[in-house]
Amino acid sequence: MTTLNLRLVAFCGLSLLLNLNAQAHPAPKTGAEDENIVIKNKTESYEFIEGKADNPVLIKETKSTVFRCDGFRSSMPFVEFYDDESTIDDVSVYVNGRRNKSIAPQFEYYSVESIFYSDARVCYFSLPLEKKGAESSVELTKTIKDPRYFTTIYFSEAYKVESQEIQLIVPDWMHIAIKELNFEGYSISKQTEQKGNTKIYRYKIQQLPARKSESRSPGPSYIYPHLLILSQYAELSGKKLTYFNTVADQYAWYRQLVLQIGSDKQVIKEKAAEIVKGMKTDLEKQKAIYKYVQDNIRYIAFEDGIAGFKPEKADQVLKKKYGDCKGMANLTKELLVAAGFDARLCWIGTNHIAYDYTTPSLSVDNHMICALQTGGKFRFLDATETYIGFDQYAERIQGRPVLIEDGEKYMLDHVPARLPDQNTDYEKRIVRIDGTALIGKATHTLIGESKEWLLTQIHSLKKDKLSVALQSYLSEQDNKYAITDLQTSDLNERNNSLDISYQVDHKEAVAGFGNDLYVDLDLRKDLVNNDIDVSKRKTDWLFPYKQHLVYETELTIPADYKIAELPVGLTVEDPNYQFRISYKQEGGKILYRKEISIKDTRLKKAAFEKWNKSIAQLKKCYNEQVTLVKK
């Protein structure tokens, strides 16, 4: 080797030789936006074309994206999704204007931890941006095989978009409707042009901010500007191909899938009989069947193209002891029908989705449950919610429109919305002072989603740790909060409240100075850290469910003490939430009562300032203690 080469080895090869791995421990993400890379220009066009027998109408997608480096050179991950209903036909990569054939896109299954299997696939590669000001671009063509699967066109990207154009080329034989969503506040223009036998829709967008992923955010269909494409029907070669012109069409498509299911009726009949054996009332039987599916069938998410819409045979789900939401809904329905009840399948979009059936489309629903006709109305049973009670509904489906099968016809209904009272988490402690501790008895009563949440948490832990897990949850992992003699109602019982009681020794809850005692009556201090950083947060905040907490402490005043001062308490009333804290004296006792209600799970961005003020008031109130003085 020459001296020069040695130097090169020393300079460049050393890090390789030393196996330096900067990514071995990547630093935690700061959440700061990546402004280094910008999409200078993006053009997309979607054209409906005639296909062949199996897929008579295709959508040809052409997409060209130009990325620009504004800060410093780096490389970015380029990703394009597809699945069984679409193909990526060609990908061309350009770096600094020159075609780069050495960058080879990878095509793989896209896996998400919570989904067992789906047909989602991803095409990805690393795209270099060679220096500041450099541009790299990607052109790709894609085919969507069936208009039913061509549902949305989102405008926003992971990076800021300076200029974008989207074209929809619709021949006159193809009938579609376009719905524009979340356009307010963005600079978007629309043009329509009739060119011979084709209509062209053009959307131009300028200066679109990057998408930002935040926790507890509403689904993207609520936030980002996009188009909902409703393919109604096509008229080709004298034939009419109906897609989803109306809800009836969508229902008809679902129904023909459902009709294909089949099932071993005998197996189901025997199982149903076994479950309801000895039961007298209809309600008893219905609850037992629901509980059986919740207890015995494990939920595994299978989301696979056409199979993503067709439920598995009920007897197979029973045999395998696992199923996805469709399988579980179908099994619930079949068991109820076998037991003599009017049960039906329903399709529903959870609150993650902004649409309803006024826009018939596959993007409207993402879940399947079972409807049970009783007393002239429907009750809805969602067996994927393992611990929820009969006629109780998880937040994500409350108020949502449901499409219910009714033979050849369909029905539309809504899952009832519930008030926060459905989810009450009630805790009461009756305590007295012993040195610097509060000792006494505590009881909890939980119903609805607060109960379900707790049960889900503790059942996900190993059996011998169940009581430990429960203690840890109840004591808020505060080792000063000692719990003994823990008793609970049946942890497998769905329909009644979950009742817990125990003896409590809350050490260091009382501070004594001279003749004074200062007492902290609230262990939990709910929402104390729930203020929102308005400088960073971009989207509304979604609470997991409508919370209703009632927390009471009854303190016996020591005989040789009297009250020096009771805190004033707090009342915060807002149409969407309520905080009430009160202190009362009744004879020789002090009654502390806190009640928090979240009535609307969606806290809008415009309400953040007011919310933060309310939390500040709550914090201040939590910091106030009862003062007792020696008589």
Next chain:
Amino acid sequence: MMKHVRLALLLSCSLLQFSNAFSQSASDSKSLAEEVRKEIWGWNIPAFNNREIPAAYASEPAVILARHQEIKAISKNKFKFRGLTAAKYKEIYFTNTIREMVKINDKATLEEFSEFSYQKSKKLATFFSPKLKGRLVFLGVRIIKPDGSIKEVNVDDEVLTKNEKTEQRSKVAIPGLEVGDIIDYFFCQQEEEAIAGYRTEPYVFVFGDDKPILHYSVHCEAGPTCAVEYRSMNGAPEFRVKKDADNDNILDAEHKNIAKAPVGLWMSSARQLPILRLNIRIGGPRKIRREEGMVYRNQPYQQIIEDVKIDVKEDFAESQLGLVADALTNDIKSMIKRARKSDDLPKDSLPYYVYYAFRYIAFYRVTPNSEINVGVERNYQTPSKKKFLQLLSLILFKLDIDNKIILATSRYGPDTKQVLLVDDFEYILKTLGNQEIYMSAEGVFTNADFIPAEYEGQDNQSISIRGSGKVTVKPNDDLPEKIPFTKASSNMQKENLKVSLQSDMEKLQIDRQSTLSGEMRWGAQRALLLFEDYYEEERIALSVKESFMETFADSRRNRSLAEEYKAAFAKARSEWKDQFIREIETEYGKKPTELSLYRIDNMGLRHTKPNLVYTTQFSMDGWVKKGGANYIVDIGRLIGTQLELKPDQKERKVDVYMSCARSFQYTIRFELPQGYKAEGLEKLPVQKSNEVGAFKVDARQDGNSIVLVVTKTYNAAFEPVSHWPQLTEIITAAQDFENAKILLRKG
């Protein structure tokens, strides 16, 4: 949770990889799978017929009734010569099978075993035998119901998440599985490979898991072209060894009624769990000498040191490290020359200069071809420590600084006398002669004369590397080197806080200076230092003429790079505040309500100023409570969150392996608000001291302020289990103090 975790028990091996195609028909694969299942289900191991759980384990969420691992390395005795290389190669047939039977007693365990995910096949084509199948993995699963009935699961009812010629990956959901069932499953990995040269296969059998194991057995068959070595540690069973009719070596070991492994706090598995280690060397002993067909039990460590010598020599021959060392020495010579011109470099600081110069070249220097990486991720780089120190050793030698490489062992691995493999040793360099300086290579900020605490207290041999181009390595026969223990005072976290109440009487205003020394520095250095700053400090200290920014700006070709680095530096600095917020949150268990100042006062890059010192000013809420006209301050919170022992950690039956002896000191000056007097000071002092450490609190009033001095010390890194009660005493005292309060009374 996926069962793919289980495949970690099937250790991967170093492979010869050449590109080639191979094909395997589906029906071949299927019939082979059936053969494999038939063989494994037919094993005559009585433990797999046991369905009884001892009463002691009745409330366990899961019990492993039987676990058996079978390893085969059997040669086909084909010796072939091929082409120009005339290399000998052998076809070796490997299997590695693990089968276990688990009783499922709760839902969480049901979840754990309800889905299996594994690599079904992988092409390992070799140049010599393209028709070989490569690696195949077979899965078999059976469910045994409480009534004794056995049902085999159809694992072909699978989802292929990857289905290519080179690799197949599969996911299987297990149908019909319920709490109360026993699941009996196996993974069998098979490979055929033609080995030109040599291959080594290490295995580790750990007799301890997160579930009790009633019966654990291991069976190994090694063909006559293999040499086998093993060692039993910490009371693990030994292998029974015999030869069979084909002259294969057969090794068997078993262990019964293995309780769950102890909890994770302060444990060293390698020193505390019963472990049986096995290594199979296949093929001609081109590198390390072992005799084919022999079984070596508990080789003396001196043999492993001889192996190190051969291994290092091979490394140098293959990677031309000697030449690289030459080039680096020239670079460093130029740097020394420049440093001597601008700043007198005394002779006794030469070894230090060389160390820091090499560290600079490895981690700090930037060239036009470097990837732009200036954010905090850069701080987490770790080198191949051995290569770093080998190169450094040669460079020092070339600069007439004699040195040796100490073969150290970590407290978290086998000790010197129990080593089995070359990789059990780590390196520490030590210069010899007038100045004895230790050098190690932990990462970007390692100082000269620093030894990581995990190597403390052990006797070690050393080797010396000499030469240029062709390198010689020899073990030294001098007395073993004992790595000294560090004292608690060298590994210290020192906090100096000035605290006052904000005018709203709700929040505390805290002005904090933190000084971290020794082992206590790493986390904060990595989290808080910016490359832009430490690059510049080191460059100046080494008398490097100009910064890379200046060099780039001067060059027409690289001018834009200077702009880009500027932008990258700005981005890193804009994210810097969040890093401090996270540091405060880690220390105090909650985020500050506001951070108004954050600054590094000393980076701790060199042994001359080794401490990391930084300043933060922030406010915290929730620590001041109101009682009538008075205020209660949670003054104990100012010492940060303290270790809290979980219920299952309170009782301890095993020795304690902590990271190092260490100490903490908090000096807190709390300014009383005007018009308020402090009460409750008399309750604050604590004096807890015993042979493992101490927790002390002194409290006094000084004018209008309260001054607290809190110290916590752990005297040693290792404590025998008999000292656990004393250790718990210190931990509990610190935990209790977190709840200390004072009253501010009006008037």
